[in-house]
Amino acid sequence: MKHIISLLMENEAGALSRVAGLFSARAYNIESLTVAPTEDPTLSRMTIVTSGSDEVIEQIIKQLNKLVDVVKVLDLNDGRYIERELMLVKVKATGPFREEMKRMCDIFRGRIIDVADGSYTIELTGTGSKLDAFLEALDKTAILETVRTGASGIGRGDRILKI
Amino acid sequence: MEDPSNPTTGNQCTGAEIVIRCLQEENVKFVFGYPGGAVLNIYDAIFNQTHFKHVLVRHEQAAVHAADAYARATGEVGVALVTSGPGATNAVTGIATAYMDSIPLVVLSGQVPAPSIGMDAFQEVDMVGITRPCVKHNFLVKDIKDLAATIKKAFYIAGTGRPGPVVVDIPKDITAQFHAFSYPETVEMRSYNPILKGHSGQIKKALRLMLDAKRPMLYTGGGIILGDASEQLVKLTRRLGFPITNTLMGLGGYPATDRQFVGMLGMHGTLEANMAMQDCDVLIAIGARFDDRVIGNPDHFFSKSRTIIHIDVDPSSISKRVKVDVPIVGHVQSVLGEMNDLLDGEFKAAADKKPEEAAIQAWWTQIEAWRSKKCLSYDRNSDIIKPQYVLEKLWEVTKGDAFITSDVGQHQMWAAQYYKFDKPRRWINSGGLGTMGVGLPYAMGVQLAYPDAQVACVTGEASIQMCIQELSTCKQFHLPVKVVTLNNRYMGMVRQWQEFFYGNRYSESYMDALPDFVKLAEAYGHVGMRIEKPSDVEPALKEAFGPKLKERMVFMDFLTDQKENVFPMVPNGKGLSEMILAEEL
Known part of the structure; x- marks a missing residue:
């Protein structure tokens, strides 16, 4: 099952590679990983999307907690949470595509952030599955380039990951 | 009055001297090492000190092994010192060896001067990168201001919780710079707080299961040795009268000449230990990790059902290979001490009553039958040395x-x-x-x-x-x-x-x-x-x-x-x- 794990870690050189190294050394799946400093510049916040059985997820959480740089770990799937990912897609915008792409972008509540003679660049945020759905809805031949950030997650309501 | 033109007066030290003074503060008695370019400043500072003995090995791998054995035998943190590049890579086998057995070590490695890092300098290797998967933690010291505090942290991390090796990589230029020496008395790390005391509710739950067991078995590992819990283990085992086996790493945790000891278990364990592991109804695992050489095929192990109590200082050791029923995270010495106290207090009446005495007698009869097969016998009449x-x-x-x-x-x-x-x-x-x-x-x-x-x-x-x-x-x-x-x-x-x-x-x-x-x-x-x-x-x-x-x-x-x-x-x-x-x- 897919899990979103959030963690706070010391914002130090090498901290990211400790997490990435842990996943490869123990053969855990890693779908995406995002990391950036928080409002407290000594801390980084990371969101990891992974999958595995309950036992594997339990081990992943324990192993992450064991890393000396990791301050706190939370499995967002233990409660209600929000997940968002940003995607930039460059699509063909010539002939009939020019109108079609604008329409698709509107339907998915995306924004066209760059316009060129032959292409649009569309910005889209949402859950990973919404972004997948958008790509599936497009004519494959129209997609020139995609870039996705990987998911960021946060608990709903009073669920707060803070030290 | 300090002479400001002479930086060596007063509390100003070179980075190399800071390293030496840190080791002195940690009461280090032996440093196992081998000199080389990147650690020459440190070796120069060693020349003039008498606080510890430097043991010159003939290969860096041996320096780490010797420091590792010193730690295993004494319980103190072992210290090794190696140079950059090949010195560092030679040390890696020793570090990985210590890591797998959770041995507290501080390995100081020289690094090329900070401005040369990443330039493919002579004898440069990314020591922090190479050792990352086989250390408890590692550090690259980038500023002389952090040197003493980093070494303090290294000793603290190596020796607490589940112990392990810690590498401190020190660029050569830092060992030549000057800074005031001040050694922190304590370490506060928000990201590292090992759990020491076991959950008392879980401990009581475990004791109740143990007292109700009909075919109990104690299975203890290296955690007993590392956690200096042998005395508490002996007291508990004798009080309960249960059979006990030790893993390869746990030997000596319980006296091997004692009747309750059924020998080592695992791939080359005794018949009585392995059969009792397989047939017990309540298994009490302490400071052990259900390693593949210990339980054999896990599916076969689970073909018989048993209740498992697992005590370990490292939460990630629990339910890693084997799902357990009663996990207790804590320092084994503290948890066993609490169990012994409970058996003398709240649980005394229950323990004295020995509710399952007849069943445990029958269990021992079975174990003695296995033991009587004398699985360790060999040909004593051979002309060749056995x-x-x-x-x-x-x-x-x-x-x-x-x-x-x-x-x-x-x-x-x-x-x-x-x-x-x-x-x-x-x-x-x-x-x-x-x-x-x-x-x-x-x-x-x-x-x-x-x-x-x-x-x-x-x-x-x-x-x-x-x-x-x-x-x-x-x-x-x-x-x-x-x-x-x-x-x-x-x-x-x-x-x-x-x-x-x-x-x-x-x-x-x-x-x-x-x-x-x-x-x-x-x-x-x-x-x-x-x-x-x-x-x-x-x-x-x-x-x-x-x-x-x-x-x-x-x-x-x-x-x-x-x-x-x-x-x-x-x-x-x-x-x-x-x-x-x-x-x-």
């Missing part, structure tokens, strides 16, 4: 009171089976990583820690050659280690597997062109002995451990049976109760 016989005699001659280090292979298993360890920290071997070559440097570390103790390195003719250069270190530091080589002219364990599972095709496992070990020992300035007949075994050991050779290193080369195998054996992928016994072949 390796088991050498170990039995070694135990007798040293009165069971020696420190035994070993290398890896058949001899290691025989030492574990036949040398009955009654005390913790006496059995020093590489259990997790299984590193051939550790035996001799391990013996050095132990002998330095306990100069008057009997220290024997049980090894084979293959393993000993992996760090044989350390015979020179033994000479320089007058270490009267006794090397017991079980020489069967084969990589014995490889040969055994080839015999059992590869149709007797002994591919590359024959040790050809062996040196004359007697002459080799003599060339290094030691005493060499070659023992070819069973009747000469005991006299040779008595002479080696006798008063005349007390101060000398003795290299004993026992020519043993080439075909002897280690039994019992749980073949790979089989279950604990599917052992091959000696008589079955």
Whole structure:
């Protein structure tokens, strides 16, 4: 099952590679990983999307907690949470595509952030599955380039990951 | 008045001096190391100090092994010092060995000057990157202001919680810069707070299950040794009257000569230990990790149901390979102490009543029946020296009171089976990583820690050659280690597997062109002995451990049976109760 794990870690050189190294050394799946400093510049916040059985997820959480740089770990799937990912897609915008792409972008509540003679660049945020759905809805031949950030997650309501 | 033009007055020190003063603050007695370009400043500071003894090894791998053994034997944090590049990479095997067995170590490595990092400088290697998967933690010191605090953290992390090696990589320019020395008294890390005390509700739940058990079994590992919990374990085990087994890493945690001890378990464990593991109804695992060499095939292990209580300081050890029913995270000494207190207090009446006494008597009858099969018997009438016989005699001659280090292979298993360890920290071997070559440097570390103790390195003719250069270190530091080589002219364990599972095709496992070990020992300035007949075994050991050779290193080369195998054996992928016994072949 897919899990979103959030963690706070010391914002130090090498901290990211400790997490990435842990996943490869123990053969855990890693779908995406995002990391950036928080409002407290000594801390980084990371969101990891992974999958595995309950036992594997339990081990992943324990192993992450064991890393000396990791301050706190939370499995967002233990409660209600929000997940968002940003995607930039460059699509063909010539002939009939020019109108079609604008329409698709509107339907998915995306924004066209760059316009060129032959292409649009569309910005889209949402859950990973919404972004997948958008790509599936497009004519494959129209997609020139995609870039996705990987998911960021946060608990709903009073669920707060803070030290 | 300080002279501001002279930075060495007052509290200003070079980075190298800061390193030395940190080691002094940590009360380090031995540093095992090897100099080189990137650590020359540190070695220059060592030249003028008397706080610790520097032990010059002949290869950096041995420096780390020796520091590791020092830590295993004393419980203190071991310290090694190596230079950058090849010095650092040579140390990696030692670091990984210590990591797998959770040994507290601080390894200081030199690094090229900070501005040269990443420039492919001479003797540059990314030590922090290379060691990341085999350390508890590591640091690259980037600013002299952080040097002392980093070393303090390294010792703290290495020695607390589940111990492990910590690498501190120090660029050469930092060791030459000046800064005031101030050593922090305590360490506060928001990201590192090992859990020490077990959850009292869980402890009580476990005790209730233990008192209601009909076929209980205690299974303890290296955690008992590392956590200095042997005394509490003995008290608990005797109070409960349960059978107990130790893992390879846990030997000595409970006295092997005690009746309640059923021997080591696992791939080469005793019949009684493995059968009791398989058949028990309540299993109490303490400081052990259900390793693949211990429980065999997990599916087979679970073909019988049992309730498992697991006590460990590392939460990630719990339910890693085996799902447990009652997890208790905490320092084993503290948890066992609390259990003993409860058995003298709140649980006294329940324990005194012995609700399941009849069932436990029947369980012991069953265990004695397994024990009566004498799974460790071997041919005592052989004309060729049997390796088991050498170990039995070694135990007798040293009165069971020696420190035994070993290398890896058949001899290691025989030492574990036949040398009955009654005390913790006496059995020093590489259990997790299984590193051939550790035996001799391990013996050095132990002998330095306990100069008057009997220290024997049980090894084979293959393993000993992996760090044989350390015979020179033994000479320089007058270490009267006794090397017991079980020489069967084969990589014995490889040969055994080839015999059992590869149709007797002994591919590359024959040790050809062996040196004359007697002459080799003599060339290094030691005493060499070659023992070819069973009747000469005991006299040779008595002479080696006798008063005349007390101060000398003795290299004993026992020519043993080439075909002897280690039994019992749980073949790979089989279950604990599917052992091959000696008589079955």
